[in-house]
Amino acid sequence: MRIEYTYGKRKIEAEILYSNRKTIDLRVFPQGHVIITAPEDTPIETILNKVKPKSKWVISQIRTFELYRPFTKERLYIPGETHRYLGRQYKLVINKIDRGKTELKLNRGLFSITTxxxxxxxxxNKFYKAKANVVFTELLDKLLVEFPQFKNYDISLSHRFMKKRWGSCSMDGKIILNTELIKASKACVEYVILHELCHLIHPNHSKEFYKELSTILPNWEKLKLKLEKDLA
Known part of the structure; x- marks a missing residue:
């Protein structure tokens, strides 16, 4: 359930998650999401009365996180432009030929394409898709060995380019990752995979979900922040 209210001239949007907890919890996450976790059947008025006095802090947190989202220019795919792969930046070099097979190499900070x-x-993008097929599968297999509690689920993995999310997971075990993640470090990709795996146990972003995630990946918030900063 989503709500919105104003503080001064600023509109605050928040998502309410109900659970069997006894108190109301308010959190702001690096992507700018405001999550309120409340006991089941708590009236909206009660929730607002509890969180509105914290509005100044909420806005301060959102602004702090916004500082870590640098403006990224639209990709022009021209020589000298930088492109990421597995957490590293490479300068694009284009070697034009009249005919022949396209070749792509990453070496010494250069993303060289002969075509x-x-x-x-x-x-x-074809390169990213091909690499994502291999890397994402390898990382999932590695994590399933490290965290055998997920082996009992029938998990399938795929990926595609998405604009608004890093991944998703359905209750039948279908995990979809954003192909853009191939630009991030393996540690950040593992964070996203583990995030989605935890949804097999806790479908919603409840307190129990974050407790599960924090147990298996204590530094998940730092990785999330790094991911959003690097691929903003």
Whole structure:
């Protein structure tokens, strides 16, 4: 359930999650999400009366996190532009040829493409998709060994480019990752995979969900912040 209210000239939007907890909890996450966890059947008026006095703190937290979201220019796919792969930045080098097979190499900080095609964006995205197929599967297999509590679930993994989320998980074990994650470090990708795996146990972002995530990955908040900063 989502609510919104104003504090001064600022509109605050929040998501309410109900659980069997006894008190109302208010959290602001690096992506700017405001999550309120409340006891079941708590009236909206009671929740608002509890969280509104903390509005100044909420806005302060949101502004602090916004400082870690640098503006990223639209990709132009031109020589000299930087592109990420597994947490590292590479400078794009384009070698045009009249004919022949496209070749792509990452070496010494250079993202070198030799091609007769004019559509460098398609070449790079094809590279990302191919690498994501391998890397994401390898990381999932590694995590299932480290955390055997998830082995009892029938898990399938796929990926696609998404604009608004890093991943999703359905209750039948289908995990979908954002292909963009191939640009992030493996540690950040593992965080997203573990986040989605935890949803197999706790479907919602409840207190129990974050307790589970914190138990298996104590530094998840730092990894989340790094991910949002690096791929903003």
């Amino acid at each position: 007769a095609s004019d559509n460098v964006e398609i070449i790079i």
